[in-house]
Amino acid sequence: MKRIFSHPKALRKVATHYCPGCGHGIVHRLIAEVVDELRIRQRVIAVAPVGCAVVAYHYWDFDGCEAAHGRALAVATGIKRFRPENIVFTYQGDGDLAAIGTAETIHAANRGENLTVIFINNAVYGMTGGQMAPTTLSGQKTSTTPSGRQVSLTGYPLKISELLAQLPAVRYVERVSVHSPQEVMRAKKAIRQAFINQIDNLGFSLVEVLSACPTYWYMSARQAMDWVRDVMSKEFPLGRIR
Amino acid sequence: MGRLAESKTLMSGNEAIGEGAIRAGCDFYAGYPITPQNELTAYMARRMAEQQRIFIQAESELSAINMVLGAAAAGARAMTSSSSPGISLKQEGISYLAGCQLPCVIVNIMRGGPGLGNIAPSQSDYFQATRGGGHGDYRCIVLAPDSVQEAHDLMMLSFELADRYRNPVILLGDGMLGQMMEPLKLAPFNSLKRGKSKQWALTGCLGRQPNVIKSFYMQEGQLEEFNRALQGKYKRIQMQQQRWEELYISDARVILVAYGTMARITRSVVRRLRQRGERVGFLRPISLWPFPQRAFRRIVERRPRANLLVIEMSYGQMVEDVRLAVEGRLRVEFLGRSGGGIPSQEEITRATARCRRR
Structure with a gap:
């Protein structure tokens, strides 16, 4: 009998610390599946962020490195330049990649570093208790925008993927979501492409994943999925950006 | 005299430090412009390319020190250099390097402070270098040369000590030492097979269990235990590495x-x-x-x-x-x-x- 579904080798059989309905677990698994399918588990080095996914390296079964908040792409640059034969990716949230790490992100992309970036956009800081993120939607309530994000005071949701797509050295940018099985399949395809680009030495590839945070959106898991579909993906349209 | 002239070369302190790093087997340099150490960055840009090693001009000091962290985690002999205000920016990264027990060399060609200060030579970063500078209970090995020759020679030692103790080493000079020129007897090239002995380094988990480089310990008692181990290492360094x-x-x-x-x-x-x-x-x-x-x-x-x-x-x-x-x-x-x-x-x-x- 042909086996068509099993636990990915690259994903450890441990319980994660993520909240019910959180998108991190789904994306961790998609990465593990892609790593298995491309047979690169023994070449991969992950760079984890500071944020909810801070211990992501404990969930995958391959080499991993910590990075200070926002510095993942500088750390990944150091690893990849010294070990170009390895497959190096960063896994970063919106605060990490698009607020405190904006400079590292833009300059790694502008240098065309041959890296893969998995960018989790959930529109809040989850780890620290639901503060406003650079990607928080206008009017969205967070612990630091208690009456809703007011763009006149705090600016607009930052579309960093669209910004990065302007840079000539960037190979591939796509925004996906994991709010439905269909979108999960699309997300996996994009993640796979971002890894294949690195294997083929094509340069900087980034996949932005819209990911639910029911806990700090103050919703049920189901409501959160619907909110990604009906509200968040209107502000952050899905599809290939570059 | 003829023999002396043959065996010595005239170099500035900044260049002698760069050549010391090259000869010590430095694989990776990342830096950001700041006076009075710019000659070192420029020297590395040229020499690292000649040696087919890695040079990156980073977008900031933060990025430079974190590139060094990545390269060190991957097993490289890695270094950065800067001057006082830039070294302040690197402190976060230095704390992480110490916490991850990663070897690297950081050159500080000190200038006047506080703040932007000026570009005149100074020794006012002694506290920052010897007390930690960043957050947490950690120490960097700090070596202070007083001549161009010693700056060159101590670079060899710095990389060795960094690897031996898996710890950041700071070479602390000042603008005078960086800028002045003196005759220099070049050290021989270090012929060690780099990276071979670093079992902990990130290389991909081919034929072994995955390695993780981190300074993050959330389970009760883990961080205290880790800190005790660090302190044990610092005590060993204190016993073995006093130089004067x-x-x-x-x-x-x-x-x-x-x-x-x-x-x-x-x-x-x-x-x-x-x-x-x-x-x-x-x-x-x-x-x-x-x-x-x-x-x-x-x-x-x-x-x-x-x-x-x-x-x-x-x-x-x-x-x-x-x-x-x-x-x-x-x-x-x-x-x-x-x-x-x-x-x-x-x-x-x-x-x-x-x-x-x-």
Whole structure:
């Protein structure tokens, strides 16, 4: 009998610390599946962020490195330049990649570093208790925008993927979501492409994943999925950006 | 003379440090422009390319030190260089490097502070270098050369110590040392097979369990246990790596203590006073951390009535370590200037005379 579904080798059989309905677990698994399918588990080095996914390296079964908040792409640059034969990716949230790490992100992309970036956009800081993120939607309530994000005071949701797509050295940018099985399949395809680009030495590839945070959106898991579909993906349209 | 001319080359301190790194087997350099260390970055840009090694001009000091962290985690001999304000920006990364127990070399060609200060030579980053600078209970090994030759030679040692202890090493110089030119005898190229012995490094988990480089310990008691292990390492370094130079201690009534550029000027004063028959001694810490306490304990035993005069291009930083080392048993005087001022030979001579009279 042909086996068509099993636990990915690259994903450890441990319980994660993520909240019910959180998108991190789904994306961790998609990465593990892609790593298995491309047979690169023994070449991969992950760079984890500071944020909810801070211990992501404990969930995958391959080499991993910590990075200070926002510095993942500088750390990944150091690893990849010294070990170009390895497959190096960063896994970063919106605060990490698009607020405190904006400079590292833009300059790694502008240098065309041959890296893969998995960018989790959930529109809040989850780890620290639901503060406003650079990607928080206008009017969205967070612990630091208690009456809703007011763009006149705090600016607009930052579309960093669209910004990065302007840079000539960037190979591939796509925004996906994991709010439905269909979108999960699309997300996996994009993640796979971002890894294949690195294997083929094509340069900087980034996949932005819209990911639910029911806990700090103050919703049920189901409501959160619907909110990604009906509200968040209107502000952050899905599809290939570059 | 002919032979001497053949075997030596004239180089600035910044370039000699760069060539020292090249010969020590530095695989990876990342830096960001700042005066007065720019010659070092430019030298590395040229030489690393010639050697087919990695040079990156980063977008910031933060990025440069974190690129070094990544390269070090992957097993490289990695370094960065900067000057005081840039070194302040690197402190977060240095704390992480210490917490991840990663070897690397950080060169600080000190200039005046606080703030933007100026670009004149200074020694006012002693506290930052020896006390940690970033957050957490950690130490960097700190080496302070006083000549172009020693700066070159200490780069070899810096990479060795960094690898041996899996710890950041700071080479602490100043703008004077970085800019001045002296004849230099080049060290031989280090022929070690790099990266081979680093079992902990990130290389991909081919044929082994995955490696993780981290400083994050959330389970109860884990971080305390980790800190105890770190402290054990620091104690070993303190036992094994105290380095200093001393002159004329055995009969000295006043012992002048200085490091780096300040030690050059001080040594000249001591030699001149000796020629006049004055019983003056000289002590130069080379390792600032670990501080050479052993040298001072010996002075306490051998010259219990001597006075110490500490001279710095700061308003008194190393002098605190001298006072801790002699535990109040010797009188310790201080002479210092900062913000571009350097104590002159005349000022040192007068301060020495005041010490002698006491």
